[in-house]
Amino acid sequence: PHDSTAIIGAGIAGLACGQALHSADQPVRLFDKGRAPGGRMSSRRLPAAVVDHGAQFFSVRDSAFRRRVRDWQDAGHVATWPDTLWQVDEKGWQRHRDDVERFIGTPSMSAVPRRLAEGLDIVTATRIERLASRDDGWWLLDQHQQQHGPFARVVIAIPTPQAAALLVDHEPALTEACEAVIQRPCWTAWACFDAPLPSLPGVDDDWQAVRLDPGQDRAPAADPLRFVTRNDHKPGRHEQGESLSLLARLEWSEANLALDAEAVARQLLEAFHECLPKGVTLPExxxxxxxxxxxxxxxxxxxxxxxxxxxxxxxxxxxxxGDGWRGPRVEDAWLSGHHLGEALAADTP
Ligand code: FAD
Structure with a gap:
């Protein structure tokens, strides 16, 4: 149809764009290569726990995003978390205090994309590899050489380096704009435990999240770990066993792209061990x-x-x-998609 839109990528940006078009009664179909929507806001279901391995929480600054987050909160899809944030530097473990309000999906981060996906037509497990412009509109070609179309418009809501690959045959200026946005890599590990973690002297037993500052005398690329959260201390997950999400420093991730996943997980857990108070050891x-x-x-x-x-x-x-057009946060990705969706809805006959 003359006003149909395809959206490639059902992360928070693609979903926000899709919702804006859907609320304006415009036909829209989303495609995602993953098994479920969510992208970098997804959670992983392990035998022992559900762990968030992308975004750990998100903050809210913009008033339109705040209204949306309040709706999600009222419907029980998000809650404020963490209540307390810790920080480790040369002086040891300390409470980090600021007045930023932070939220998390309940019972897992993927509750947010799941909520945003409601009512949308989403084709999953479908990687779009090529775009073709024909007389009747845009066509998308997937990994099985299947064609989808025609569409009047195509929104590309995927990380900029991947977007550049789809655009290169069609839009040199947009391709160049994509190439100018670097997306940095990040290793994320998880560790599940059969037993609760030991108490840390001077720290609440229910500590939820800790930020690790790089040692002053060390290069960031030599310091593996930047952030650790306890998944079983997130709202709605108290029934599951103890598990940690361990996020690597970006510089360290860049320097260790070729490591295998098991070695990365061991090194990140070891780095966490090193910043525990003396004498405290983690269970295997x-x-x-x-x-x-x-x-x-x-x-x-x-x-x-x-x-x-x-x-x-x-x-x-x-x-x-997507976040590459605005900033490195969930809120930026939502705003980018929402604003684009509103603009597209406004200029369609
Ligand atoms: P994405 O979530 O990457 O969505 C893109 C989607 O496109 C994906 O679902 C992908 O499967 C799909 N896709 C890609 N290529 C194709 C293709 N060819 N065909 C079909 N589908 C395709 N933000 C915060 O606010 N707070 C945090 O604490 C925080 N921590 C983070 C920690 C980590 C480890 C990471 C990785 C990110 C973190 N972020 C955080 C950033 C936040 O998660 C992102 O900014 C946001 O989720 C990006 O959304 P997006 O929709 O732009 O992209």
């Missing part, structure tokens, strides 16, 4: 693994009011949204 994990996000975090930051265009469009019916 019952399950340990790691995932490499090749495109985890864009090197762009929203410059407050100066940012007025957090998506890109061509005159040929192609458009781009």
């Amino acid at each position: 994990p019952s399950d340990l693994g790691a995932h490499l996000w090749r495109y985890a975090q864009p090197n762009v930051f929203a410059a407050g009011e100066a940012v007025n265009l957090d998506y890109r469009r061509s005159s040929t019916g192609l458009a781009l949204c």
